[in-house]
Amino acid sequence: MVGSSHEAQHRIFQKDTALMLRNFQRLFHVPFPEARDIAILNADLTEIEPIERRVDTLLRVDTDDGSYLLVLEAQGKKDEAKRSSWPYYLSYLHAKYRCEPVLIVMTQSKSTADWAAEPIVLGLPYRPSLVVRPLVLGPGNVPAIADEKEAARDVSLAVFSAITHGRGGVPLRY
Secondary structure (H helix, E strand, C coil): CCCHHHHHHHHHHHHCCCHHHHCHHHHHCCCCCCEEEEEEECCECCCCCCCCCECCEEEEEEECCEEEEEEEEECCCCCCCHHHHHHHHHHHHHHHHCCEEEEEEECCCHHHHHHHHCCEEEEECCEEEEEECCEEECCCCCCCCCCHHHHHHCHHHHHHHHHHCCCCCCCCCC
16 A cells, blocks of 8 residues: 655655756766756656556656666565566666666565565576666665754755655654
């Protein structure tokens, strides 16, 4: 069941679409080209078939290097069905939009973060047809922002930090 923390984890990126890009290098230690434009896209991935497929948030980012789709998935716990869904989502989005999808999984749980970060390998073990390596944000790599001045510099990141660390582990004091 989808709850408020699930919705908060990804909807903050709908309210502040540049939040992920402003902090991409800091959070993932992976470079991302500078955005020219960011658009919120319909997150419904349902096909004509009677199977509903939906990502939590889908952002299109246009850069000088090309266009990317940021596929944001809030994950409350391990869900083995996602190991089939996520490759499908990425392939479908690549086919539909003809730009590169980037899967970003957000969680409040370190064990779920560790699980989500495991590569999903499809095909032969020695020559896979597809390998999905989600970028994961969780308590282990999202900084706990407890300093009021630091929080004021990027309020959306501070809110995302509080959501991510909201299940304990890091006491936040103001």
